[in-house]
Amino acid sequence: MIPEIAVAISGGIDSLVTAYQLKKQYGNNIIGFHFLTGYEQTDTDNFLPPATPSNSLNPLFNPEIPIICDPPTDHPIQHIASQLDIPIKLMDCRNAFKQKIVDYFVRSYQTGETPNPCVLCNQSIKFGILLDAVQNMGIPALATGHYARIIQRNGMLHIYRGVDAIKDQSYFLAFLKPESLPFIRFPLGDLTKNQVIEFGASKKLTPVSAKESQDICFIQNNDYTGFIASQPDFSAEPGPITDTTGKILGFHDGLYQFTIGQRRGINCPAAAPYYVTKIDSASNRLIVGYKEEVYKRECFINTINWFIPPPFSPIKISAQIRYRHQPVDAILFPASDAGSSILRFEDPQAAITPGQAAVCYLNDQVIAGGWIHA
Template structure:
């Protein structure tokens, strides 16, 4: 009889499965590894190098997990991380988009390259410290919100394939952040990273625009600023310094504040409007990953168009296999091309894709 993982109850391939935990040095992955160890699972830890972490992190992690009797493997992921995440991030900005690199990192790196590496070590599954959960039924593997509304992270995993979700394990699925901290304190688990992980882990101590300039030296410079009527009202310092909905840095006095409405990359032109000009009733979503399958026809859903936003009610219509149209019940402010749009039916994730400009 195949062995069941007590932290995710469906059979793994091996009769004695090895679970690889991706560890960063933070409290979440530390507690995830400890919970798996407590459950009796055969656990190993993987720390992947991006080229943007502190030089001493790998050594400190090896020491920490050795004390827990968990072997640590260091996976050099720098080249694939640069090409799949950092280059994707900078290219999106140069297209006038606002990317979410974490969503791409999860599908291509953590549950892509790292999962392949884990399987080369003999692991049947990869665990992380994400706050979400999965279940399996005859239709496939489903992704659900985590138990902690304040830390819920299913949004970031909406691009995972069925195979990736089937091999994913989330030991923190029914825990809150406070419970994770309490577990760490109770068992004397001290993370080497005390700060919460940030949205863009590879940008540390500098502005996003400065990072992009370092990655792409021949970046377009200043250009015109136009209002919604096409009237020239100023000069911007570089389109890579702006995103839809941004107010800071426009520096064009008016009777009310201007916000970025669009980025015209072909003309190197920044389009701005007043706040009321930036509400849209509908958006198009491309490269949709359905979980587990594409819905038939239209359906009422809630949708999240950026991670730090509360879901809003909408009507979702699938177009073909990987495109969709979202009609908001109430027009939404600053729907930014390049951001991830994730669809929910209650706590279940139906899928997610990339917002495209109309």
């Protein structure tokens, strides 16, 4: 029998409560999926049998399709399966995660950008590979523990902020395909994080890990530069540090160590602290200035993912230029094609960073997401 719904299980309290609620709603017509990135704290290889058609739900054994199999009895995710009394499958996304997320992350830093791998992971792994696999199995919908909502307006489905303003994760979902929304469920969107924690405690639900991750999942101790420098194909060249007039102030050991707005690590004595204002990868030059020079009023965004018809004239929106950025009033100016626009802020914003996602809202509704280019 084909399950009526699939749920992504990370092992944390959010996905655990999500799965519990869905179990109550769907009974035994539910299946869980836990995808492996290759960067888990445990030895992933010990939890996967040899990748062959005989032990996989991947009937064609296509290397582009992730192997899906039962977890061994000693896999930590079995703790979740036993609490919920639902089957949970392992999905081997290691190759795709390395190519689509980790390689992108390293490449972005080496070319002077500051990437947002969590946005890309939601787009290409959770609601890309995982959702595709679920649909290929004939399962009607995929649920996750995101704090966001999908609401129908005027016959169309749209992503809205979750009711918990602090935990809201709609920013990370701005690059989902609009046509995928009918197949996605966010059961926690109308709850606060505190309500989820209290509900889990009332049901005596225990996650695999009680500690909630706040950093990028594949980097330990938040050591970005150490992780990048440890990659096999890593290379970095020293170069000049200049002010905005081109005057050489010092030298850096590699642009990958810097991001826009950064103060630490510049090591150029001055009457006032220097901040990174631009990273010029073409000339391998780090450009710094004083604090007021970090503020800009507009930026160019491209590769825009629209949830509404692209506007032909400027529209007033609220914009978020990184996850913890307070949304600000802005005007979105259409460019020559629907895939790019100019975002002009009512007030200058600090550290507008190439490589980050800019997400545009009308009230709480996500209308578009684009990548900051300049």
